[in-house]
Amino acid sequence: MTELIRTAIPGLLAWYRVNKREMPWRDTPDFWKVWVSEIMLQQTQVETVRPYFTEFISKFPDVHSLARAEEQEVLKAWEGLGYYTRARNLQKAARKVSAEMNGQLPKSFSRLLDLPGLGPYSAAAIASIVFKEPVPAVDGNVLRVFTRLTELGDDISRPQTRTLVFGILSDVISGFPPGDFNQAMMELGAIVCKPRQPDCPVCPLNRICASHKNGTQLRFPVKKKAAVKPHHLIGVGICMREGKVLIAKRHEKQMLAGLWEFPGGKIENGETEEECILREMREETGLTVELVRKIAKTDHAFTHFSITLNAWLCNWVSGEAQPLSGSEIRWILPEELDDYPFPKANKVIIKEFRSAVK
DNA sequence: AATCCGGGGCA
DNA sequence: TGCCCAGGATT
Numbered sequence: 571m572t573e574l575i576r577t578a579i580p581g582l583l584a585w586y587r588v589n590k591r592e593m594p595w596r597d598t599p600d601f602w603k604v605w606v607s608e609i610m611l612q613q614t615q616v617e618t619v620r621p622y623f624t625e626f627i628s629k630f631p632d633v634h635s636l637a638r639a640e641e642q643e644v645l646k647a648w649e650g651l652g653y654y655t656r657a658r659n660l661q662k663a664a665r666k667v668s669a670e671m672n673g674q675l676p677k678s679f680s681r682l683l684d685l686p687g688l689g690p691y692s693a694a695a696i697a698s699i700v701f702k703e704p705v706p707a708v709d710g711n712v713l714r715v716f717t718r719l720t721e722l723g724d725d726i727s728r729p730q731t732r733t734l735v736f737g738i739l740s741d742v743i744s745g746f747p748p749g750d751f752n753q754a755m756m757e758l759g760a761i762v763c764k765p766r767q768p769d770c771p772v773c774p775l776n777r778i779c780a781s782h783k784n785g786t787q788l789r790f791p792v793k794k795k796a797a798v799k800p801h802h803l804i805g806v807g808i809c810m811r812e813g814k815v816l817i818a819k820r821h822e823k824q825m826l827a828g829l830w831e832f833p834g835g836k837i838e839n840g841e842t843e844e845e846c847i848l849r850e851m852r853e854e855t856g857l858t859v860e861l862v863r864k865i866a867k868t869d870h871a872f873t874h875f876s877i878t879l880n881a882w883l884c885n886w887v888s889g890e891a892q893p894l895s896g897s898e899i900r901w902i903l904p905e906e907l908d909d910y911p912f913p914k915a916n917k918v919i920i921k922e923f924r925s926a927v928k
Numbered sequence: 929a930a931t932c933c934g935g936g937g938c939a
Numbered sequence: 940t941g942c943c944c945a946g947g948a949t950t
Contacts, residue, residue, distance in 0.1 A: 613934075618935085652933090652934035653934050873932075874932065874933080
């Protein structure tokens with residue numbers, strides 16, 4: 571099988587040279603740009619990453635500048651991109667490289683794996699693109715291309731399957747330019763061998779593709795069905811006191827760590843939105859508040875659950891604000907909201923809040 | 929090996 | 940609106 575695939579690789583590389591998309595991190599000798607882009611590209615599509623990447627590189631043009639930065643500044647630059655531990659791990663790794671490795675990245679796949687935030691995919695991508703090490707970068711695109719090519723019916727969510735594909739592609743890659751091979755496979759998955767509407771007539775691998783021959787493209791890749799996501803109703807209080815608004819910072823170990831939010835929480839069984847917010851404000855901040863009016867309702871989907879946020883404007887009544895749930899709590903001016911990193915779900919709330927207090 | 933972390937595209 | 944997509948860390 572390895573040999574059959576190898577016969578088609580020159581055609582794949584020729585296709586790549588002609589069809590590859592322009593990207594600001596592509597074909598650069600700067601390892602920092604490749605590294606940052608590979609972290610941003612985890613779970614995230616090219617077009618989403620593009621504007622974030624440009625902005626991030628202008629703020630943090632090299633590994634040392636990110637190492638020196640405040641974590642809050644890094645999270646602010648990442649705001650809206652999601653998976654915020656990526657940003658925190660990238661900075662941890664940048665600090666290590668800056669302080670302990672003389673600003674140089676480890677030059678092998680296996681040692682890259684030791685840096686926080688670099689797993690098998692990202693380490694292979696960097697090792698192959700920057701250091702020309704012949705190691706396959708197996709991402710979701712590559713798994714789709716490979717399982718269709720070979721009609722491999724193993725569940726791609728299993729680590730075993732990834733190990734199998736990694737092993738076969740390790741043989742396939744030898745003798746070809748490793749960075750181009752990996753990027754060509756991923757680019758093919760992204761723009762031709764797409765999940766729903768594969769464009770087989772223009773595919774450089776169609777001559778050897780089992781799925782194309784048998785019309786089974788949409789059966790691959792095989793993966794086990796995701797569990798049904800629970801849905802939660804959330805009450806959120808935007809509390810005002812003397813023109814200032816109350817925000818809380820989330821704990822280090824929590825989901826969305828280091829980001830800020832308005833106090834709130836799950837609406838319990840038998841509880842109204844209003845009761846929930848009064849209770850949550852007391853539990854999370856120690857404050858007694860009065861509700862003014864509802865200003866926003868917004869849905870948000872996380873990986874394993876979804877939420878509906880119900881946001882109410884409130885007035886402070888009594889008590890001193892304490893960080894009972896998060897790591898910090900602050901009264902800030904509405905115009906200062908821009909200085910703090912918030913999770914995406916808060917965008918609508920902040921927008922409605924601005925028009926409400928205007 | 930199984931589970932936990934966002935958020936966007938598309939039908 | 941519901942379904943699909945998907946690397947790394949943690950346990």
